[in-house]
C-alpha cells in the first residue's frame with residue numbers, strides 16, 4: 765500500500781471506514797435506481813460489519829438533512845453571485861439540483877454516518893488475512 769487513503773475521499777467514494785478500500789455499497793452506480801442504497805453486509809476487504817445494528821442507517825437521515833441544506837445554500841449563493849433575486853427560478857433550480865444530487869447525497873450521508881462510528885485501522889486488511897490463514 766502506497767499511502768494512507770484520505771478520509772474525505774474515502775467517504776465520498778463510499779469506501780469502508782475501517783480499511784478505506786472495500787466498497788460500502790453493493791451497487792457502484794448511484795444512478796442505477798435498483799438497490800442504489802443497499803449496503804454490503806461486510807467489507808469485502810477487511811470483513812468489517814456494515815450492518816452494525818438494526819436500523820443503524822436511520823441516523824444517516826440527519827446527515828442527509830444537513831447535506832440537503834448545504835446544497836440549497838450552495839444554489840442560493842450561486843444565485844446571489846449571478847445577481848438573480850427572484851424566488852420562483854430559485855425554487856425550481858433548487859428542486860432540480862436536489863432531485864439530481866439526492867441519490868449521491870443519500871449514499872454519502874450513509875458513508876459519513878458509518879465513518880463516525882467505525883475507526884480507521886491501517887492494518888485492517890492484512891490483519892484480516894492473517895486471521896483467516898491461522899484458522
Ligand SMILES: [Zn+2]
Nearest residue numbers: 780783807810
Ligand atoms: Zn474494510
